[in-house]
Amino acid sequence: MNTTKVNEKYMNENNYNKSTDMYVKQISKESVNLWSKFKLLFKTEFTRREIILISILSFGNFCFGTAFSIQGPFFPSEAHKRGVKETYIGLIIGLGEFGFVPGSIVAGSMLTRMKIKIMLIICLCLVGIANILFGLLQWCYTPIVFIICAILLRILMGLGMGIYFTACYNTIFLLFPNHISRLYATVEMCYAVGMISGPALGGVLNEIGNHFSSGFCLPFLLLGILLNSAAIITFLSIHAQKKFESTESTNILSMLSKFPIVLNVFINFNAGALIGFNTTTLDLHLETMSNLSPSLKGSIFLISGLTYALLNQVWGNMAERMDNCFKISIFGCISSLICYTLIGPVPFLPFKPVLWLIIVTQVFLGFGVGSLLVASFVQGYRETINYGFPKSQSTISILSGLFASSEAIGTACGPIIGGFIMDHFGYRWATVPKRLNPNKSINPCIVGGNQVIQHSYPWMAAIMYLSHPYPWCGGSLINDRYILTAAHCLINMNISNIKIVLGAHLFKNVSNYWERGTQMHDISDYIIHHGYNNMTDKDDLALIKLKTPVLQFDRTVWPICLPINNNTFEGQLATVVGWGHTQYLENQSEVLLEVSLNVWNNSYCMETLRDWHDILPGMVCAGGEALGGKDACQHDSGGPLLVKYDETPIWMIIGVVSWGLGCGEPNTPGVYTRVSDYTNWISSVIQNNI
Numbered sequence: 248m249n250t251t252k253v254n255e256k257y258m259n260e261n262n263y264n265k266s267t268d269m270y271v272k273q274i275s276k277e278s279v280n281l282w283s284k285f286k287l288l289f290k291t292e293f294t295r296r297e298i299i300l301i302s303i304l305s306f307g308n309f310c311f312g313t314a315f316s317i318q319g320p321f322f323p324s325e326a327h328k329r330g331v332k333e334t335y336i337g338l339i340i341g342l343g344e345f346g347f348v349p350g351s352i353v354a355g356s357m358l359t360r361m362k363i364k365i366m367l368i369i370c371l372c373l374v375g376i377a378n379i380l381f382g383l384l385q386w387c388y389t390p391i392v393f394i395i396c397a398i399l400l401r402i403l404m405g406l407g408m409g410i411y412f413t414a415c416y417n418t419i420f421l422l423f424p425n426h427i428s429r430l431y432a433t434v435e436m437c438y439a440v441g442m443i444s445g446p447a448l449g450g451v452l453n454e455i456g457n458h459f460s461s462g463f464c465l466p467f468l469l470l471g472i473l474l475n476s477a478a479i480i481t482f483l484s485i486h487a488q489k490k491f492e493s494t495e496s497t498n499i500l501s502m503l504s505k506f507p508i509v510l511n512v513f514i515n516f517n518a519g520a521l522i523g524f525n526t527t528t529l530d531l532h533l534e535t536m537s538n539l540s541p542s543l544k545g546s547i548f549l550i551s552g553l554t555y556a557l558l559n560q561v562w563g564n565m566a567e568r569m570d571n572c573f574k575i576s577i578f579g580c581i582s583s584l585i586c587y588t589l590i591g592p593v594p595f596l597p598f599k600p601v602l603w604l605i606i607v608t609q610v611f612l613g614f615g616v617g618s619l620l621v622a623s624f625v626q627g628y629r630e631t632i633n634y635g636f637p638k639s640q641s642t643i644s645i646l647s648g649l650f651a652s653s654e655a656i657g658t659a660c661g662p663i664i665g666g667f668i669m670d671h672f673g674y675r676w677a678t679v680p681k682r683l684n685p686n687k688s689i690n691p692c693i694v695g696g697n698q699v700i701q702h703s704y705p706w707m708a709a710i711m712y713l714s715h716p717y718p719w720c721g722g723s724l725i726n727d728r729y730i731l732t733a734a735h736c737l738i739n740m741n742i743s744n745i746k747i748v749l750g751a752h753l754f755k756n757v758s759n760y761w762e763r764g765t766q767m768h769d770i771s772d773y774i775i776h777h778g779y780n781n782m783t784d785k786d787d788l789a790l791i792k793l794k795t796p797v798l799q800f801d802r803t804v805w806p807i808c809l810p811i812n813n814n815t816f817e818g819q820l821a822t823v824v825g826w827g828h829t830q831y832l833e834n835q836s837e838v839l840l841e842v843s844l845n846v847w848n849n850s851y852c853m854e855t856l857r858d859w860h861d862i863l864p865g866m867v868c869a870g871g872e873a874l875g876g877k878d879a880c881q882h883d884s885g886g887p888l889l890v891k892y893d894e895t896p897i898w899m900i901i902g903v904v905s906w907g908l909g910c911g912e913p914n915t916p917g918v919y920t921r922v923s924d925y926t927n928w929i930s931s932v933i934q935n936n937i
Contacts, residue, residue: 249347249468259766263391266776268523272457275471278727278761281641281701290726290913290931292468294888297423298495298620299484300418301430301433301434302483303367303433303480303481303783303819304367304415304418304419304435305433305437305752306437306477306480307367307370307371307411307415307477307481307605308412308415308435308437308438308441309436309438309440309441309476310371310374310470310473310474310477311411311412311438311439311441311443311446312438312440312441312442312444312445312552313441313442313444313445313448313470313473314374314378314404314408314441314445314470314474314736315408315441315442315445315446316441316445316446316449316548316552317445317449317466317467317470318444318449318463318467321449321450321453321463321464321466322336322340322449323340325463326339326393331390331393331394335394338394338398338399339394339397339401340401340523342683343771348496349406349409349547354514354582354736359744363414363418364481364482364926366410366411366414367411367414367478367481367482368411368478368482370407370408370410370411370414371411371474371475371477371478372474372475372478373403373404373406373407373478374403374404374408374474374477375406375469375470375471375472375473375474376471376475376477377403377404378404378467378468378470378471378474379467379468379471379472379758380400380401381397381401381404381467382463382464382465382466382467382468382471384400384466385456385463385464386394386395386464388713390716391851398731401569405655408655409651409652409655412647412651412652413647413648415434415587416431416643416646416647416650417647417649419431419434420628420643420647421647422661423479424638427625427628428563428564428566428567428621428625429560429563429564429567431563431624431625432558432559432560432562432563432564432566433557433559433563433623435617435620435621435864436559437831440552440556442522442552442555444724445548445552446546446547446548446552447546447548448466448548450543451464452465452466452469453465454739458739458872459824472558474910479734490880494607499645499649502636502642502645502646502649505630505631505634506934507626507630508627508630508631511623511624511626511627511630512623512627512649512650512653513653514576514619514623514656514693515619515620515623515624515627515650515653515654516653516654516656516657516660517619517657517659518579518615518616518619518620518623518654518657518785519653519655519656519658519660519661520657520658520660520661521583521586521587521612521615521619521653521657521661522616522657523614523656523657523658523660523661524661525551525609525612525661527606529547529548529590529610530628531710533547534607540659540872543781543782547605547606547609548609550606550609550611551610551612551613551616552607552759553613554569554610554612554614554617555613555617557614558614558617558618559617559621560619560919561602562575562617562621562622563621563625564624564815566625566626567625571621571626572621572623572625572629573622573626575618575621575622576615576618576623576626576926578618578620579614579615579616579617579618579619579622580615580619580635581615582611582612582614582618583611583612583615583616583619584615585608585611585788586608586609586611586612586615587608589604589607589611590605590608591606591782592604592611601858601859611778612690623650624650627649627650628646631646635788658744662763682805696784700747702750702752702802702803703841704806704824704839704841704887704898705724705750705801705802705803705804705805706723706724706725706805706807706887706898706900707721707722707749707839707887708722708723708730708732708733708748708749708750708804709721709722709747709748709749709751709754709826710722710730710736710746710747710791710885711746711747711748712740712743712744712745713744716754717754717826717835717836717837717882718748718754718825718826718882719736719882720732720733720736720882720886721824721826721827721882721883721884721885721886721887721888721904722736722747722791722883722885722886723807723886723900723903724749724797724804724805724806724807725806725807725809725900725929726806726933727793727795727796727798728792728793728796728797728799728933729791729933730747730790730791730793731788731789731790731885731887731903731922731929732744732788732789732790732791732882732885732903733787733788733789733885733901733904733920734775734776734780734781734786734787734788734789734883734901734906735781735784735787735804735905735906736789736884736885736922737773737775737789737791738775738781740773742770742771742772742773745770745773745791745863746767746768746770747767747768747770747791747793747919748759748765748766748767748768749765749766749767749768749797749803749804750765750766750804751765751839752838752839753837753838753839754826754837754838756870758790763805766797766804767797768793768794768795768797769794770791770794771792771793771794771862772791772792773789773790773792774792774934774936775788775789775792776789776925776928783861783863784860784863784866784905784906784918785865786865786920786925787903787905787906787920788903788920788922788925788928789885790932790933792928792936793877799849807887807889807897807898807899807900808897808898809893809899809900809922809926809929810900810901810922810923810926811892812897812923813900813923814923815846815848815849816846816901817845817846817848817849817866818845818848819845819846819890820843820844820845820846820890821843821844821845821846821888821889821890821901821902822841822842822844822868822869822888822889822890823841823842823844823883823886823887823888823889823902823917823919824839824840824841824886824887824889824905825839825879825882825883825886825904826838826839826840826842826882826883827840827879827880827883827884827886828880828881828882829883829884829909830858835881835882842877842878843877843879844878844888844916845868845869845870846867846868846869846890847867847868847871847916847926848868848903849862849864849866849867849868852868852916852918855915855916856868856870856908856915856916856918859908860906860918862918864921864924865920865921865924866905866918866919866920866927867888867902867919867920867921868916868917868918868919869888869902869916869917869919870911870915870916870917871912871913871914871915871916871917872911872913872914876911877911878907878910878911878912879904879907879910879917879918880907880910880911881910883904884904884905885903885904886902886903886904887900887902887903888900888901888902888904889901889921890905900922901919901921901922901923902919902920902921902922903919903920903922904919905918905919906918
């Protein structure tokens with residue numbers, strides 16, 4: 248039959264093919280014609296209404312994937328600025344997922360009493376409103392209030408997601424029993440695409456928000472609008488759906504007594520834990536190794552989700568063709584093990600973290616998580632049927648709830664466990680079992696420093712950001728109006744959120760600045776070196792201009808001298824000062840600390856660090872003791888590296904704390920911006936901005 252005859256046949260309402268009539272009856276002649284051509288082109292096995300339903304479920308999964316991951320590249324850092332420790336950051340992100348459990352239970356009981364359309368709309372609106380309220384926490388600066396509100400809103404989001412996913416899985420099981428593998432892989436792929444889009448979208452929107460003083464409110468506000476838009480689309484697109492009929496009941500305890508079913512639920516739990524751990528801890532890991540913007544961090548988060556999404560259909564098709572999906576699960580376990588062995592890397596491997604390796608491990612994570620989720624879900628359903636459980640709404644609701652809850656609880660446990668281990672052991676130990684850690688004091692930090700006599704370094708400036716209870720960065724007063732610091736301390740910072748404290752020694756809490764001799768200043772501007780590159784750390788230098796000048800210099804507040812020659816200071820003993828962390832990724836010091844370090848030859852430093860980072864002419868290296876334990880660390884950034892001028896009591900600044908690999912690692916120096924290479928730039932900025 249030629250094409251013309253086919254078209255004529257489909258245009259004739261009384262003669263179109265009976266097999267087509269099964270899918271398109273009760274719709275208009277025009278729709279018949281278009282739908283027939285669509286079916287011929289794509290050879291779809293679904294009716295138009297079924298495809299609309301699948302599309303709506305997929306779009307909802309996309310929105311919730313975005314909601315899950317959007318905070319990844321910026322929220323941990325933003326919470327940290329408010330004085331929230333890693334453990335509580337993990338709780339905020341993780342506890343929300345526990346809302347899935349009651350959500351799944353509620354959904355199972357509601358399916359026989361409420362139409363699917365209404366359930367989906369309620370869930371989308373609930374999570375959308377919760378996201379908008381979460382964004383308003385941008386203006387909450389009290390740590391305890393911030394933590395409580397954030398946890399409650401995350402639990403509310405989890406409740407809505409739990410109901411939605413359980414309803415989604417039930418729909419697939421009961422309406423599409425012959426296509427479970429493919430459709431589960433499809434909605435999971437859309438969830439993964441949302442997870443991909445979330446970090447990149449969140450990072451870009453957070454940067455835009457920072458320019459307009461809205462900070463992290465903007466990503467959550469727009470996400471809330473997207474979710475409520477999805478609710479409107481659902482209302483307009485899905486025709487009235489019947490409630491699921493109540494059928495023969497299934498006992499959950501009898502289902503959980505079958506080991507193969509429990510094993511697949513446990514595999515699903517572990518896949519969720521892998522996702523949750525990565526979402527919470529990767530941002531903090533990236534923060535310590537290089538100065539990446541939120542959008543660049545989001546791009547790194549994107550990699551695992553992209554791999555996960557692209558291969559989901561592959562796993563689904565493989566699972567549909569295989570009698571037993573455990574081989575796919577074994578592959579997922581091996582791939583995940585490779586990821587978490589190398590991403591830190593684990594401490595007993597003889598190399599340091601590097602960006603390209605982290606990118607590769609994110610690919611392995613995408614392989615692992617995708618294969619584990621799809622294989623465990625499909626195999627769990629098969630095992631349930633193999634054990635003789637009825638294909639009833641009760642069985643499907645319990646099974647859907649089990650898998651939705653197990654993945655959610657895993658996603659919750661990942662951040663909580665990861666945050667706790669990072670708080671107490673650091674990231675590299677967080678990727679291995681706790682029993683392998685022989686020493687809690689790994690990466691001790693300033694590392695290995697001593698408390699200074701009050702006002703020994705009167706040029707020392709504390710850069711305070713929002714309500715972070717301790718200095719965000721250090722700086723050095725160089726005249727009555729300017730503070731010298733590191734460029735990476737000020738990227739995307741809003742001037743109104745920054746305060747400068749001079750003459751300080753002790754920071755017990757956010758209200759304890761006013762010890763004797765302390766001054767607090769607003770700033771009018773900051774100038775980042777025009778050549779600064781946050782990938783190479785080139786020209787990591789900036790000047791902060793105080794809104795009002797220092798009126799009087801005395802023993803508590805005094806400017807530091809700039810270097811007066813191009814001496815390299817190789818082999819000299821220098822001192823670095825700051826309020827940074829006293830252990831890698833652990834507590835920040837309440838008092839000003841100092842530590843003495845030897846200045847390295849740049850060629851030797853370049854040779855030592857060549858596998859991890861380039862040493863450029865404007866850099867100087869110091870520290871790297873054979874036994875480790877002495878270094879600058881987090882929140883020491885921007886502080887001064889000091890030497891005394893020609894054995895006199897006069898100090899001068901030769902370096903500004905820039906970057907390093909970990910803190911206090913043996914034979915691994917810290918890297919500073921060499922101030923003598925920038926004295927002309929400093930003078931030019933001051934002269935042009937007086």
